Amino acid sequence: AQTVTQSQPEMSVQEAETVTLSCTYDTSESNYYLFWYKQPPSRQMILVIRQEAYKQQNATENRFSVNFQKAAKSFSLKISDSQLGDTAMYFCAQNYGGSQGNLIFGKGTKLSVKP
Amino acid sequence: EPEVTQTPSHQVTQMGQEVILRCVPISNHLYFYWYRQILGQKVEFLVSFYNNEISEKSEIFDDQFSVERPDGSNFTLKIRSTKLEDSAMYFCASSPVMGSPIFGPGTRLTVT
Numbered sequence: 001a002q003t004v005t006q007s008q009p010e011m012s013v014q015e016a017e018t019v020t021l022s023c024t025y026d027t028s029e030s031n032y033y034l035f036w037y038k039q040p041p042s043r044q045m046i047l048v049i050r051q052e053a054y055k056q057q058n059a060t061e062n063r064f065s066v067n068f069q070k071a072a073k074s075f076s077l078k079i080s081d082s083q084l085g086d087t088a089m090y091f092c093a094q095n096y097g098g099s100q101g102n103l104i105f106g107k108g109t110k111l112s113v114k115p
Numbered sequence: 116e117p118e119v120t121q122t123p124s125h126q127v128t129q130m131g132q133e134v135i136l137r138c139v140p141i142s143n144h145l146y147f148y149w150y151r152q153i154l155g156q157k158v159e160f161l162v163s164f165y166n167n168e169i170s171e172k173s174e175i176f177d178d179q180f181s182v183e184r185p186d187g188s189n190f191t192l193k194i195r196s197t198k199l200e201d202s203a204m205y206f207c208a209s210s211p212v213m214g215s216p217i218f219g220p221g222t223r224l225t226v227t
Contacts, residue, residue, distance in 0.1 A: 035215065037158075043204055045158065045218035091158060097171050101148045101208055101216035105158040 002027045004094050006106035013082045014114055020067075021077045021109045023092030033100050034068065034075045039089040039108070048090070051075065082113045117141040119219035121207050127225045128197055136192045136222045138207030147190045148208040148216055149182065151175070158206065164190065197226045 004025045013019035025034070036048040051059045051068050058066050063083075067076045079086055089110050093103040120139045128134050140147050149161040162172045164182055181193045190209075194201055204223050208216040 033215070037218075042220070043152075044220050045206060045208075047215055047217065050215050093158075097163075099146050099163055099165070099170065099210070100214065101146050101210045102163050102171050103150075103158075103160055103216065105160075107157045 002029075002094060002096055002104050004092055004104050004106040006090075006092055006109050008109045009107070010110045010112070012112040012114055013079075015082055015084060017082055018078060018080045019082055019111065021079075021090050021092075021111065023075045023077070023106055025073050025075060025092070025094045027073070027094060027096070029096060033095045034066075035093040035095075035103065036064070036066070036077045037091045037093060037105075038086075039091060040085075040087070045091075049077065079111075084113050084115060087111060087113045117217075119207055119209055119217055121205075121219040121222050123222060124220065125223045125225070127227065130199060130226055131196050134194050134197055134224065136194075136205050136207075136224070138190045138192075138209075138219055139188050140190055140207070140209030141217060142188070144209035144211050144214075144217075146170075146210045146212070146216070147182075147184070148210075149192045150206040150208065150218075151203040152206065152221075153200075153203045161192075194224075197224075199226050202226045 032053045034051045038046045063080045089108045091108045092106040147164040152158045162176045204221045206221045207219040210216040
């Protein structure tokens, strides 16, 4: 069975600093997608970044970037220049089956950005 | 920017009652999904829907649940005979054929 593991239940970072959230996964599929979603207190699920497994280049979206290590099945999220609005739960996810939207989520990391 | 909408935002129902949660996916998306999140827990996949039929479902999606696309815009999740443990946030999502799922704001279901 596929699993997604986030080993850091909670993290905190000072405003303007950089923080890295960890995620590991286990899959037997050769082609898949990995995602980071942000869930602020409103509980809306917001897509942060997506990585295609067949692409070696790490995805970046403004202040957000990933470190994708396919052999190690590791997919960490780096947030640079942290802002107060980054305070949220962050969920790592991997798709399975034929659709990008069949997602298995990790348990999440609660990130607090302190002023 | 296009968005997924869900109604109602909060639904309270009594145990044993049937509820229908409604979603309007993004208009040019072809895949539709339902997820749930029990308070304080991770988000769990329930079902995906494509070309007017279920394409994938999880173990959670048993006979108590059903989905339907009754017209060209709505996508519904029906829960028959609700149980206390069905209390959760239910998220609808949609995606194009080769694209990431976009989530709606969720419906909070409370079963009393």
